[in-house]
Amino acid sequence: MAFLDHERAWRVASVLFLVSLWPSSVLGxxxxxCYFIFGDSLADAGNNNNLLALAKSNYPPYGVDFPDGFTGRFTNGPTSVDIIAQLLGFAKYIPPxxxxxxxxxxxxxxxxSGAAGIRSDSGQQQGERISLDRQxxxxxxxxxxxxxxxxGNVSAYLNTCIYTVGMGxxxxxxxxxxxxxxxxSRIYTPEQYADVLIKQYRQQLKTLYLYGxxxxxVIGLGLLGCIPAEISRFGTNGSACVDKINNAAILFNNQLQPLVNEFNSNLSDxxxxxxxxxxxSTTGPGTEGLISNATCCPVHKELGTCVPFETPCSNRTMYVxxxxxxxxxxxxLGFAARAYNALLPSDASPYDIRNLAMI
Structure with a gap:
């Protein structure tokens, strides 16, 4: 228990420190x-609000801890990219x-955009969404x-901005x-599907490079097999999470990091x-001691999103x-802190966002 208490103390201290930064004024x-953000519901700040979409979060209890209330962010407060923006020194939220x-x-x-993917068809059962190509x-x-x-020429301006892309x-x-x-899944093995996705992602990221x-x-995939909706859908067969989904995410990530190295070697500047x-998610101080087998808000069984206007849990800092x-x-907060300023060498390669900004 002493180990868990130490982990919890580190996490609480980190959260309090970061919260003290947000949304206080930034000196200098x-x-x-500038900071440009591409992604899915983990980063959506309201782009889905006016779409004919099932993937929406512009209602309570979303935003219960956000200064502006329910904005279309799929969480109780700031998203990880909101926090990265703050750590980069921006005094305002990056607008959708x-x-x-x-x-x-x-x-x-x-x-x-919530439900968006690398492939334009991903998430289509959720209705309208803005795929990476459209983004x-x-x-x-x-x-x-x-x-x-x-x-005139804005290349010099755009070349110095930070871009984050979290898709897949x-x-x-x-x-x-x-x-x-x-x-x-009937056409491709998991290995083949990772190949197909990376091939398309390569062209999309190269397009972003050509735009300045x-x-x-580039943010890799997390523990997709530990998402409550996936555990409910597939079961775990005695494991903590859905292993086949996590293993597929690893196959994708194992090709994504070399792609980053390829770009750095072959694309000028x-x-x-x-x-x-x-x-x-799996090394260093993380989510140990947090409640991971339940959701903080009551959810739609079919959609997995919060039931509108239902009361969320009161101890939200203790939920994953x-x-x-x-x-x-x-x-x-924990993810953004380590993406911005790596705690371990495995967090970011070849550099964290703080050092990326300084280059």
């Missing part, structure tokens, strides 16, 4: 001029593409607006592991880095999952 300028206007875009835009198209629109505001979860949990809806991105943090979500898919802000 941000470490980079759906509402970003005027000079606000000069500090960055969040394109993330890249939206970014091109932003780049044109930045050019209108700043005038829905290509598994809302595609490959839904054989009743998607044919992919140079400092890119590229500074890509790999954020190892799987390692962050807010709903059946998404972590609480406590977990987001």
């Amino acid at each position: 300028a941000p470490q980079v001029p 593409f759906a509402t970003a206007r005027g000079n606000d875009i000069l500090q960055g835009v969040n394109y993330a 890249l198209g939206n970014h091109l629109i932003t780049v044109s607006h930045v050019r209108e505001i700043l005038g 979860s829905n290509d598994y949990i809302n595609n490959y592991f839904m054989p009743d809806i998607y044919p992919t 991105a140079r400092k890119v943090a 590229a500074k890509f880095t790999y954020i190892n979500s799987f390692a962050i 999952f807010f709903d059946a898919f998404h972590p609480t802000t406590t977990v987001n």
Whole structure:
């Protein structure tokens, strides 16, 4: 118990420190001029709000601990990218593409969309969502607006910004592991599917590079097999999590890190880095002692999202999952802290986001 008490004390101290930063005023300028965010529901800040989508969170109890209330973030407070933005020195939240206007875009835009994937068909049973290809198209629109505001060649500006890309979860949990809806698991072995995804992801990340991105943090897949909705759907056969899903995520991650190294070797001025979500979740101070076998909010059995207006748990800092898919802000704080400033060498390679910003 002493070990768990030590872990809990470290975690609480870390959370209190980070909360003390958020959303207090930031002294001086941000470490980079802008921060652009690509991703899925782990990073969505409201892009799905006006879509004909089942993947929505613009209602209570989501946002119960967020200054602006329920905004379309799939958690109780800030997301991990919100916290990374704060650690980078931004005094305001990076606005979602759906509402970003005027000079606000000069500090960055969040394109993330719940249920979105690398593949355009991933998440289709959830209704409308903004796939990575479409997010890249939206970014091109932003780049044109930045050019209108700043005038002339904006490459020097965009080259110094931070970009985070966290995709792939829905290509598994809302595609490959839904054989009743998607044919992919009958067409590809897990090894072949990882190959197919990485091939498409390579082209998408290269497109982002061609649009001016140079400092890119690519976020790997986490413990998808430990998500409550997946455990409920598949069972664990005596394991703590759904091993076949975690093993598939490992196959994807094992190709993603070499892809980052490939870009750094072959693309001029590229500074890509790999954020190892799987390692962050399984090494060092993590979620030991937190409640991981229950959700903080009552959830829809079919959707896994919070039932609207139901009361969430009161001890939210002690839960891993807010709903059946998404972590609480406590977990987001721990992940963001280690992505920004690596605690262990395995957290990020070749550098963490703090060092990426300084390059």
